[in-house]
Amino acid sequence: MNWVTFPDSVRIALLILGGLLVVASLMSIGLVRFKPEHDYRELRLRIKTWWWIVLVFAAAVLFNRTVSVCVFGFISFLAFKEYLSLIPTRRADHRVLFWAYLAIPIQYYWVWMAWYGTFIIFIPVYMLLLLPMRMVLIGETQGFLRAIGTLHWGLMITVFSLSHMAYLLVLPEANNPAGGVVGLLIYLVFLTEINDVSQYIWGKTLGKRKIIPKVSPGKTVAGFLGGVTTTTILAVAVAPYLTPLTLTEALGAGGLIGVAGFIGDVTISALKRDLGVKDSGSILPGHGGILDRLDSLTYTAPLFFHYVYFLHY
Numbered sequence: 001m002n003w004v005t006f007p008d009s010v011r012i013a014l015l016i017l018g019g020l021l022v023v024a025s026l027m028s029i030g031l032v033r034f035k036p037e038h039d040y041r042e043l044r045l046r047i048k049t050w051w052w053i054v055l056v057f058a059a060a061v062l063f064n065r066t067v068s069v070c071v072f073g074f075i076s077f078l079a080f081k082e083y084l085s086l087i088p089t090r091r092a093d094h095r096v097l098f099w100a101y102l103a104i105p106i107q108y109y110w111v112w113m114a115w116y117g118t119f120i121i122f123i124p125v126y127m128l129l130l131l132p133m134r135m136v137l138i139g140e141t142q143g144f145l146r147a148i149g150t151l152h153w154g155l156m157i158t159v160f161s162l163s164h165m166a167y168l169l170v171l172p173e174a175n176n177p178a179g180g181v182v183g184l185l186i187y188l189v190f191l192t193e194i195n196d197v198s199q200y201i202w203g204k205t206l207g208k209r210k211i212i213p214k215v216s217p218g219k220t221v222a223g224f225l226g227g228v229t230t231t232t233i234l235a236v237a238v239a240p241y242l243t244p245l246t247l248t249e250a251l252g253a254g255g256l257i258g259v260a261g262f263i264g265d266v267t268i269s270a271l272k273r274d275l276g277v278k279d280s281g282s283i284l285p286g287h288g289g290i291l292d293r294l295d296s297l298t299y300t301a302p303l304f305f306h307y308v309y310f311l312h313y
Helices: 010-032 041-061 065-086 091-115 124-140 144-168 183-206 221-242 245-275 288-292 295-313
Strands: none
Touching: 010 041, 010 183, 010 221, 041 065, 041 183, 065 091, 065 144, 065 245, 065 288, 091 124, 091 144, 124 144, 124 288, 144 295, 183 221, 183 245, 183 295, 221 245, 245 295, 288 295
């Protein structure tokens, strides 16, 4: 798996993706210059951060399976670590955290093995049973339910959900002759990125009616509908070159990614509001932490994976 062996459609898609980011960067500069009455700083920060994300993902797929899985595993590690830095934990649970962190390399080992049966149940079932058992052995019952609920949900969002991106790279290549092993991943990341940026642009330019003001005041009905529509149109246009999806299936994929990306975004926003923080971290330049930028992918990755898996694998 490298640039030379990629299908032509994948190489073209990567170049187009880079070109779109260049265009988006230039547009954001133009908006700041010609519409100074609006604040577009957040848009520029989003685009800047997506440059980092796309470069990391591109680096991940340019090497072999082992490197790719390790890169995604490290991303999950950073996201989970960041999540734990936000969530208050009991002193007694510090020994339990070892087992939670150990779940990350084990989960990605199932990905590397392409062992779907264990991959799909390890965190949802086995870690759900193991973590409370370890907590019970410690003997601390005060705050038990809150502790196990927040810890397991964190693993589900930052490790289980995001690991579906890595599993796209180990699906049988023969089932996707158009895009090979990386086509589906590029499709997912590209559409999630476009949805994120287009919802912001549509909301800033046409949005007036707030959609969920108590959770995310900046989200508008126009932004949501404009983003989902844009994402769906592009999903149909790009599908023949990167995926095995038919026209109808691509329409469904676009709508799924558009809606799921929005839900993932506002879910992490609700978490931050509950904790009273603006950003989940500061690891990404100018725009918070890993969760701030991967919030949409925590929903789009597993839902898109199972959508495609059910239809074609």
